[in-house]
Structure formats: structure tokens, C-alpha cells
Amino acid sequence: MPDAAASVPPADQPAAAPSEPARGDAPATGSGGGPERIDASDYLHPQTLARLGTFELRAKMIVEGIAAGAHRSPHSGVSVEFAQHRPYTPGDDLRHLDWKVYAKTDKLQLKQYQQETNLDLMLLVDASGSMAYGSRSFADASGSGRKLSPDGRTNWTKFDHATACAAALAYITLRQGDRAGLVTFSDDIHATVPRSSQRSTWKQVVDALAAARPSEQPTDIRRVVDQTLGQIGNRCLFVILSDLFEDPEAIKTALAHIKHRRHDAICFQVVDDSELNFDFTDTAPFEGFEGEPGIRLDPRAIRRAYQQAFGEHRERVERTCRGFGFDYHLVRTHGWLGPTLAEFISRRNALIGRSGR
């Protein structure tokens, strides 16, 4: 299974203490019921947790809380209860700065309030065949000296990266007391973890991610979204973690359905650097993961055309997402998860704050 190295900083940065993952109100580390021991540190490196610990994931719309204390948006008025201070980080809404503290201590501290509305997070993790690709070495991605994945692979796949990302988002959501659920899928739903804010949900999510494997089936996101929407009554934040190698029209339809049901959505398109650059040099036969016909070609001869086709698809997907008012983020497997997620969440929250919602 993927290692916590998904979010490990570059090797030249100091490693954090091993006790960090279990601090605070983070979901307890646990051992899964499966044959393998699942540890939160397998997914969330202490550095990542430290980076994400102070963030809150918000939905763009007013979430209808179903749990006790469900209220309107805490940003709309006074209906919030002060909880604590935390240090300012770039991107935080300056309106929440506690100027008094600043006047006394000369430090920028942010006021945090007890959240009274619940956020339902539904993670959709793509486990189709194409997610099994990865050109980055596992040793490079792990940064902890491990050269092989638990199942013996030497490469770090897109699915590895997507599961790490999903685990991190679930961690954040559960930590802030919201509900999180999980769906893994390809052309159909593989596994589901119902939304819950209980402490055991984290373990359920991690167990489901550990048990998932990319199948050899293509993605059918429209079908999966429809099936998922059928199980959800209240409004949710959908986080789609996929390479989105699918017909843009199908993606558009799926997102339209989400929008129609007044849900929010974030698309994380997970891609490998090789898929972006296509930097092969030798003529070779190329074979797909999802039963596509193999072709022999000179990569240099068609690199430009490939990059053009790939770029057009990515831009179209992004345009579609943004057209529905959803966030789109390109996640490179060769990048570091912690800073990327932190930056994304920070920007998103800042955007929501400015919109006044």
C-alpha cells in the first residue's frame, strides 16, 4: 500500500517525531481488521499532519447540518462560539485576526470558532486501470528508505497518490468534527464507507483504501456519481480523485448531476509527470491498462501531438469544472502532497471567505 511518503517533504528537510500523528483530536491510529496493519502514518506523514492540522475544509455553500448544533454559516454573523487561537498562515482571512492579541504580543493569531454547521465530505477515489500507472520510483516517493510497496511494486502510482490525498482530506474533515465518506470506483462502485463523523470512520476509510486495487476496467464516472447521489440526501462536498481519462462529455454530465443536486465538488486530477511530458525516446510498443489496442510508435515523432491532445483534454475538464463553479486542481504524483493540499485548502477557504458565504 502507499506509504506516508506521499506527503513526505524532500529528503533534505528534517523528519518529524514519530509521535506526531496521534496528537490532538486526530483520529486514532488503529490497526485494521485486515491482514495488514494499517497505521495512519502509512497515509499521513507527521509533516503532512502538522501542515494540515490547522486547516479547515469548508464547503462553498451553507451546509445543512444534520447533527446537533447545526447552524447557518459561521461566517455570516455572530452565531459562532470562540474556540481557540492559532497562528496566522498565509491565505487566512485577515478578518479573523485577533488584533488585540497582536497589539499585546506582536504576534498574528487567528481566532477560531466552534463550528456549528456540519460538512459532509464524500471522497470518490478512482480505482480504474489507468490509475495503476506511475513512473516515479517508490524509493523516491517514500523518502524513508523503503524501496518496495507493501505489495512489492517499485513504482509510485497515481492510485497511491490519490489514496494518500483522500486519507489526508478525510483526516482534516474528521478532525474538524465533520462527516466523511468514501467511494472507490472504476466503471462501478467498488467499496463504500458511509459518511460519519465518528472516530472509527477514519479507520474504516483507511481500511477501504488499503483494500482497494486498481482494476483493469475503465472509468465510468457518470454511472458512479449517479449511484452515489442516490444514496445521499443532504448536501455534500464531493471530492473526486481521478486521472479523469474519460470522455469529457461524461465528466460534464456527472458534474451536472452533482450541481443539479446542489452539491459542491472539487476535482483533483491526478497525473504522472510522464503523462504530462511524454519524454520517452525509444521506439517501443505501448500497451494500455484498460484493454486498449497496443501500438508501436516512435515517441519523439508524436510527442507534440500527444501533448496537444492531453493538454486539450485537461483544459476542457478544467473548464467544465469551473463552469459549474467547482474547484479543479491538477495533482502531480511527482509533487509533495502536504504543501499542495495545504495551499489548495488555504486558497479555497480564502475564496469562500471573500465570497461572503
Place this chain on the structure above:
Amino acid sequence: MSFANPLLLIAGLLAVALPIVIHILFRRRRRPVRWAAMRFLIEAYRKQRRRTRLEQFLLLLCRCLIVALLAVALGRPLLGGGAGDAQGARTLYVLLDNSIASGAVDGGDAEFEGVRRRAVEAVRELDAAAGDRAALVLLGGPADPVVVPPSTDLAAVVQLIESAQRTDSAADLQGAFEAIASDLSSADDALGADAGGATVLIAGRLRLGAADTGRPLPALPAGVRVVTLPPAQAEIDNISVAAVEPIRSVIAPGAAGDTGQLVVRLVRRGPGVGGAQSVRVRVFVDDPDRGESPAPAGEAVARFSPGASELRVPVTLPAPDAAVGRQVLRAEIDNDALSADNRRRAAVAFRGSLRVGVIASARFSNDGGVARFAPQDWFRLALQPTEEAGGVDLQNIEPAAVDAARLRDLDAAVVIEPNRVGSAGWAALSGYVQRGGLLVITPGTEERVQSWTDALGERFGLRLPGAREARVFETPAAVEPQPDEARAGPLLRLVAPELQALVRPVSVTQAIDLRLDGTEADAWVPLLLDSGWPFLLAAKPPGEGRGLVVLLAVALDPAWTNLQTKPVIVPLLQEIVRQGVGAAGGADEAQAGSRPVLPAGAATLAPLAARGEVRVNEGRPVRPLRDAAAFRVLDDRGGLLSLALINPDIAATDLGVVPPDELTAWLGAALPQGAAAPVVMSENESPASLRSSGETAGGLGFAWPFLLGALLIAAFEAVLARIASHAEIDEATA
């Protein structure tokens, strides 16, 4: 188009497969790449497929073309037959004059040594690496194409030139030109190209004896250049032994009139003919079993008077004590400018007696004296005039009993009663003549019709349409000697001076007509009737066999003639038999360069001097005999059959000079109209001048355009490969 290095060409063309093989091998060795974003790859591939395939095809084509052009360049294509092409490989035909005239010494070495040196230099000027080729034809007749077609092994050609020996035969430029023309035309047929462009180098001084400008040369193909070394400038004095003529070729020592006399005929040419000159003539008698004799058996001094070009020198040899059999008479003169024609050989046989068979009915008594002599009695009397007279052994043979066994040991057979010889007898006589026997026939007196003439025509090819019945003359006819010496032949040559007086008393009352139907037979007519009919006819049967048939127009009978009662009868019959035996034995002498006809049963020619044996095939030597020599003709059991004497070709020993204009015109006549005139090199000109203008030694020739083409395509391939490899994208992304 031909190629100087066809093997390199083939190897290079096979190498064209290399790019394809490499392409296939690399194609098989690639490991597949698992790829997720196949939808974009397939989309891009569909857009680029046609262009990529075209680029790859062009690249493969370029690479194959480069290899092919390099192969062709290495193969060195020869356009226009290639030989001597201004920028291609050259072909040189060396015609080395090793004829008898090339042995002329004008100062130091023989001229042959000089021309051989120049020929070697000319071949060494060629460059085998550049595809140059050389052929060698030795001119000593008949022309010997030693290296034809031309070879690129120039070292071997040089070695053959250096090991070439002079011959005693005439130069055969005609044969050499024929060989070259045939080779060039066959090269045309084989290569499908113009075989012109070759250079023919005549390596010889071309004196009068070597250049028979009266005989036109065979035509050479277009484009061939003819170059000749500088011809001889000065005439040289030379004396040749033109003939050695023993009085008889068969000598019975005990016979009357037989002596050891012979005549040596000398011929001199050159500017010195105007003055007096003496030369010593020595004659050696070589025994075939003991080789050449070191000591002369006879000697004489010949003195040419001013202006005389020919001289007959009589030489007397001591008669051998016993019948020593066949001997070789070798006449030699002192060395002069040309030594090869200073000796000549002739054969002579010293016999104890001649065995003559008289084919006539036996007569048990001769009562009545001369008046009742039968023709065979006259024959016996003429051939054995006295009891003591030696030289001829007579044997009686019944006409009905003539067979091969009885004829085997005879030197001559005299048929007195031809009508009584049966068919088997004539068959035996035919075989006997073909083996070299002498057959003398007189008409029969017992019957009016001479039916034997049919057998003569059938068995010997001698047809006598008027001889079937004798003609009776109203007035006795006279007998006259043949006025034409050549037509008279050698039979009565020894008595020729007295023959007129001897035959004057002879009268003929009836005779058969011995005029031959047809001219195939080689016939002599030493004596004629005053009517013009042959009185005595000697004919060789048609074909290449030996033997001689002598016919007398009359029977030795008073009803026919009074010949038998006249003094001429003795010398007439004696000479017929003695000279006829020699003539029937066939010519033992032949000219150098020929393949003489040998006696039946000959298997080997063994030289008297220590040189290699020559095998015999179908009655002739397997190769022309170009050197003067004496051979023993042996049968397959090693028994001596006869001698074969090869004498130098005196006609080719004229050491005069041919005017350059005449020489140029003669050689030029062999070239097509409009072709370049033959080049006569100057004395100091080097063989390098054999190159035509613009030609360079060792040049790459026609290979250059192919190399240039390969370079251009290589440059194009490099550009195309860079475009097809999309290297600029690598650089942009780097």
C-alpha cells in the same frame, strides 16, 4: 556496364540488407511499455501515422541507397567496356613479338630483349587496384593467346612476359588480331556493353620478316587503340640456310650413283648484298639414337659474289660403311645477326637395300632371250642390271596373293599385271600406300580393257577416265621431259640434265590416257608424250595420308613401246624407285609453327636434344611446333617410325625495315573508319604515354559520381533523421 571489382559490388549489394536486418532486430528486441493515457496516444498516433510512416520509409530508403551506392562505387563500374576509358579501368593487350625475326641482334642484345623490357614496363604502368587488366598474346606463329581474356593479375602477366621465349616461326599478327577481336566481341556479348576502349600494344620492332604488310589484318572493333613500339630503323645483313637437299632421301650405299652428296642453299639479305662475302658451311650427321653430333661430317666455304643473294653449296659427306638407317643432316653456318636461321635439317635414310615387290605371274623359265622378255623381266633387269649390283632386293608376289602381310616389309610395290589383282589385293595395296609405301603400276598387256583403273579411282581417289582402254597411235609418239620443273617433281631430278637425250629414242605405239579427272590429287608429271598426255604420272592420294602412286602410260612390251630396249630404262626405273621411296615416305620436314602430318601409329615426338616430348593426337602434334628441332616419331611402344624435322621459317627472317607510313597504313586498315590512327611510339617514349589524355594513374574513375551520390543522400538522410527524430523537441524540453 561492367565492374572492375564485381565481388566487392556483390558484397556491397548484399550489405544493403543490413539496415533492414538491423531495423527488424531492433523491432523485436523492444519491451512493451504499459501506458495509461492510451486514449491520447492513439489520438496522436492517428494524426501522425501517415507522416511517420513516410519519414521512416524515406529514412530506410536513404540508408539502403547509401549502402548500395557505396557498393557500386567499390565495384568500380566501367562504362564503355571500361578498358582504357578516360576515367575508368584500362585494358591493355600486349602483343609480344617472339617470332624468329625478333632474335635479330643490332649491337648488343637481341631486339626481343628490348621489346620484352618495354612490354613489362607497360604492364607495370597499370594499376590492378584501379581495375586495370592486361592480356598477353605471343606473336610467334601461330599466335598464342597466353592470357586472353585480359586479367587483373598483372604480376602473373609480367611473369609470363619475362618467361616468354623466342620461336623460330613467323610473326602471326593476323592471328593475334583475330584473337583480340574475338575476345572483345565476346566481352561485348557477355557484358552487353561497348567493348571498345582497349589499347593494343604491339611489342615488336616489326621488321620486314615480321610485318607482312601485303596481308591485311583482321578488323578490330571500334574504340580500340593500336600502339606500337618504335619500329626498326636500320636494315641488318643476314644469311639464312634456306635448304639442305641431299641427292637422295633414301641412300643405298652399294647402289651405283649413290653418294653422300648434298646441296646447302644459302640466301643473304641486307645492305651487304652488294659486296662479296664468305661463309663457312658445316654439315653434321645426327644419329637419332645418339643425339646431335658435335663434330661436322662435311664442311665447305661458300663465297657470295657481289650482288648474289643466293648460293648453292655442294657438300660431300663420307658414305657410311653400313646401313645406319635414318639420319639427320644438319647444316650450319657461322653466327650472324640472326642466329635462328643459321641451321637447318634434312632427313636421309641410309639403307642396305630397297625391298621391291614385283606383282606379276611367276615365270619359270626365260627361254628365247630378250625377244621373249615379259614386262616383269624388264623391270627385274632394270632394277638389277647385274648380279653384283646391290641396293635393290626383288621379291615376286602373285597378283592373286597380294595381302597386307606380304606388303608389310616392302619399300616399293610394282604392279605389272594390275588386271589380275583382286579386290582384296587392291584393299591391301591401298593400306600399304597410306602407310607411306610406293606403288608403281603399269598397264596390263593380257587384256585390252584396263579394268584396274576402276579400283584406282575407288581405292586411291585417282580417277583416270581415259585410261580404261589403251589408245593405239597411228604414228609412234615421242616422249619428252616435263618443261615445268615444279610440275616435274623430284622423281627424275637427279637425271634431269640428261633426260632429254635419254628419252629421245623412245617411241610409243599405244598408251593409256593418264590425265586425271579433277585436280584434288597432288600430282607430278615428269615425262610427257608429244600429244600432251602424261607418260609418267606420280600422284599422292587425296587427303593427308602419305604414300605415292606412280603410273606408267605404257606396258614394257614391244606392242606398246620400245622403252624397255633403250638405255633410259635403267635410270628411269631406278630413279622412280629410289626417289619414289623417299617421296612416298612423306615429308619429314616441316616449318616452325606448323602441326605436321605424322605417319600412322605415331604416338609421341621425342626430341633429339634434351627438351620435352610432344604428344600426338590424330596424326598430328597436340600443339604447334614453334621451335626448330629434330624429333623422333615414336609409336605407342616407343618404336621409331620416322623423323620429324622442324626448320625455321626462312621467309620470316628478312631483317629489312618497313617504312613507318606503310606500317601505320597497314595497322590503321584494321581499325574502323574514323578511328584514331595507330600510334607509333618514339624511341625515348615511356610506356606511360599509353594513357590517353586526361587519364590518371590509379584514378577512381567512374566511382566518383557514385561516391558523391552516396554523400548527398547521407546528408539528406541526416537532415531527415533529425526531423523524424524530433530532436528539437528534446532540446526544447531539456
